[in-house]
Amino acid sequence: MAKIFSSSLGGSLFKDERFLYQEFVPERLPFRDEEISELVFCLKPASEGKRPTNVFVFGKPGTGKTVSLKFVLSELEEFSDRAKCLYINCFEYSSKQSIISKITNFLGYAVPSRGISYAELFSKFVAVLRTKKVLPVIVFDEAEQLLKSEETKSLLYDLARLPEQQKLSIGLAFISNDNFFLSQIDDRIRSSLQCSSIPFESYSPSELKEILRERAKYAFNEFALDEDVVPLCAAHAAKLGGDARIAIDVLLKAGRLASREGAKKVLVKHVRASFTQEKPVKVEVTSNLSEQERSILDLLKKKKSQDSGAIYDTLKDKFAERTLRAALAELEEKKLIVSEKEIKGRGFTRIVKLAGS
Ligand SMILES: Nc1ncnc2c1ncn2[C@@H]1O[C@H](COP(=O)(O)OP(=O)(O)O)[C@@H](O)[C@H]1O
Ligand SMILES: [Mg+2]
Incomplete structure (x- = not known):
């Protein structure tokens, strides 16, 4: 029998990777x-x-x-x-x-x-x-x-x-x-x-770092992570909206890539390689978009960043503001865009960008 699974198991990096699974409920939840x-x-x-x-x-x-x-x-x-x-x-x-x-x-x-x-x-x-x-x-x-x-x-x-x-x-x-x-x-x-x-509230980069350190303590062996790994995972997730799920997932993927290579430590390059692994998922998501979601993405590809009012205005002939607002929320949930609240005049506006841009 071909032992295709036997060689990919080993590695001394992970103590137990299950501590990085989505559904794992840790006993300590920092900042909550x-x-x-x-x-x-x-x-x-x-x-x-x-x-x-x-x-x-x-x-x-x-x-x-x-x-x-x-x-x-x-x-x-x-x-x-x-x-x-x-x-x-x-x-x-x-x-x-x-x-x-x-x-x-x-x-x-x-x-x-x-x-x-x-x-x-x-x-x-x-x-x-x-x-x-x-x-x-x-x-x-x-x-x-x-x-x-x-x-x-x-x-x-x-x-x-x-x-x-x-x-x-x-x-x-x-x-x-x-x-x-x-x-x-x-x-x-x-x-x-x-x-x-x-x-x-969304986590700040430093909060994400501490959350990751805590999870990593149980998931990895001592000295398994290069010191820049956790900060990079945290920064990546912070850029995508302060999402702890992304931070933890990137760390898990990086750990797996490093283990597969037989590396002695998880390095920054493994983290970077795990970012690119996310891309295929995005392609799949994009193929399921509504017409209004697509129009917003096309607009953002041209304009880099836009405030939500300008988006409603540009697309007002095609879609009602309510439809566009719902589409923005959907896109944000799909992690294809990120938005930030900013003060404008007496109220607030949202500045919207493509995720990762
Ligand atoms: N404060 C925290 N400490 C440790 N892990 C956390 C913390 N906050 C979130 N996580 C982890 O991040 C991931 C996403 O959290 P989750 O509760 O599913 O987010 P939400 O339901 O808000 O989308 C999960 O794997 C969760 O265990
Ligand atoms: Mg949830």
Whole structure:
């Protein structure tokens, strides 16, 4: 048998690369103490079976929203038998049926996968919840997906009204890259939810460095990293908007490249080579763009940087400002552009650039 895998395993650089995986939840999250204590404050009543304050967590990609909530949830479950926490990614669970089935299953009642209407499912869920002594805390990650259809919006409405209509307690947390998630919800749902908003700011280059050092301590052996490696990964991620995910990912890729070469240390050249590895992904993303997203990119290729007002103005004959604003948000999420807030006159404007330019 060809041993094609046996030679690529070795290397003494990594202690355990799994500490650099996206889904790994570290025990320490530098620079998120305040956000975490705010989350604890809001959710703590659940540990005594009381109704927690619902929360809305928002900020740009890679600011530690998901990992902070996962961390808080696991601590909450460990601390108390009363709270039972469920994490739902709304990209994965995108219909109200699938979401309510997931929650009902989680409460310990196996719902049939077919032939049952939403209304039946929901009343089953209410009945099951009534028999339980637990207080469910449910996190909806990528929550803006819930606003894409009327049917998922109505699920939000149903959940928001549980306390009032059914005298049942439940804790809800919403995570979104879209700062305006709450303001897009109908007034009546928003007022039933009474969410506490917790902003997550982008990391600065020096914060990214420390985050990387902390993760690297567990992932790599001592002396495995050249001293310029972490600063370069941090600078790269800072340039792309302060995204810790990019920083960690680049470090993982650089480590793998260095291991493959049999290098004694991860060097700056490995980091640089891992930047170019990102490119194919971008090509794939670009082929899925909407017409308005493409127009914005074309404009930025010519102009380098533009303020958002000028973009709306240039493209106003083709697209409405609302459409363009949504397209800018999409492009930023896809990491194809970066934007910065600047003071202009009495208000703010956004300066938009192509990512990496
Ligand atoms: N303060 C931090 N310390 C350590 N790792 C972090 C920190 N913030 C974010 N990360 C890591 O960066 C990556 C992106 O974080 P994540 O929570 O998924 O971001 P978001 O949900 O805001 O897009 C994850 O791998 C996460 O573990
Ligand atoms: Mg996230």
